[in-house]
Amino acid sequence: MVNEWKLREDICRIGRRLWEKGYVAANDGNISVRAGKGRFLCTPTLVSKGFMKPADIALVDDRGEQLAGDKPRTSEILLHLEIYHELPEINAVVHAHPPHATAFAIAGMQLPNCILPEVEIFIGQVPIAEYDTPGSQDFARTILPHLRNKANTILLANHGAVCCDKTLEQAYFHMETLDQYCRILLLAREVGKVRQLPESKMRELLEIKAGLGLGDPRMACEGEACTLCGSDEFLRGFSERAIPQHTAGADGHGRGYGIEGKESEAGRPQPAPTPASAAGGAAANLRPAGLGSSSKTVQQRTMADEVERLTQLITDRIVETLSKG
Ligand SMILES: [Zn+2]
Known part of the structure; x- marks a missing residue:
């Protein structure tokens, strides 16, 4: 028997974490959980996710019709339902606008892979769904091809990100991992260089992932067409990029x-050291260009x-x- 009150409390707790992390501004974002056959609990619309009470949480059916709750349900429930319909093993969905990940979503910049082990094991490749007007059925359908490819974390073009998994905490963790990863990538760009993992080490990570019972379409990836490390768009020209002065x-x-x-x-x-700077020793040559x-x-x-x-x-x-x- 599902304890619906406990699920409501869980949604409020995760909403608070989203707000505290700065992943949602004002009334942004929404959360839902499966609460039995054809029943879903979701956040209300126009309420800050940092200040919800269990009684605020709405109950809807599998078409998004509201069954209970004083406050109207989120307008994004169609997006969540698309996930529940497509992936029966999924029990929780979190949608937010975390700034670093949303920066990639508005740039239409594919995330590179083969960089951080945790990212590969827990979220894997992160696709970008096409833009459509939030709240619409067309918008909900933009994620379908990526769900069919078993993505648990999807960037939404010019909007934000959506994550899903078997439990609410896992879905929330994907959002944290995603934004942390995007932040690290942006910092690495300032440092000027990123070293990707070799394919043999990537395959080891995919084996660990399989051992944990986590699927990844890349496990079946072999030969020339193999794209283990995803797009290199973000990394291209990394070290040659002129660092602003x-x-x-x-x-x-x-x-x-x-x-x-x-x-x-x-x-x-840097130009070859002049006799004067050479006399200054190695430290003189370590001075940043410019x-x-x-x-x-x-x-x-x-x-x-x-x-x-x-x-x-x-x-x-x-x-x-x-x-x-
Ligand atoms: Zn949104």
Whole structure:
């Protein structure tokens, strides 16, 4: 016998975690759980997921018709029902707009794979579903091809992400793993380099995954057409990317990144050390490109600007005095 009150409490607890993590702003996001044959508990619409009470949770049937609950059910229930209909083993769905993952979803940027073991084991490849208007049946259907490919975590183009699994906590954990992964990828981009796991080590991870009873379409992947590591779109040109150089204006305040109309020199190969810098030892060569010599240039530029400003001021005064005389 399903304890519906306990499920309601679980939904409130997970909603609080979504809100605390910053995965949902205002009344964003929604959660649902299977509560028996043709019965689903889901979050209400227009309520912050961080402040729900068990009595707020709505009960719906398998067509989304509300059976109980004071507050109207989420408009996204159709998305959740699409998952329950397609995958009978799934008992919980979490939808949110976690910022780092949503950044990839709005860029339409496929996530690379073969980077972090936990990501490969617990979520695997993350597809991006096509955009459609939230709340509509067409929107709910955008995830169908990916569900058929057994994805438990899907990015929703120009929207957010949806995760599902056998328990509510597992579905929520996928959301955490996804956003953490996207955040790490964005940080790695600043560092400038990512080393992917070799195929033999990836296959070991897939074996561990199989041992845990977790499916992955890549287990059947062999030969030339094999795409174990997914898209390399995000990683392409990683280390060659010019790292923006912070510049200062004449007043010493920052002027943003790079010099307008001029490509940043940072990230390019460093010139061979001059005898003077070689004398400075290895530490001199470890200085990030663009720093050191360029900070001197900024100083010189600042002084030249200041002299020009004073000259203009004096000229203005002379002209003013002469015109009065
Ligand atoms: Zn949404």
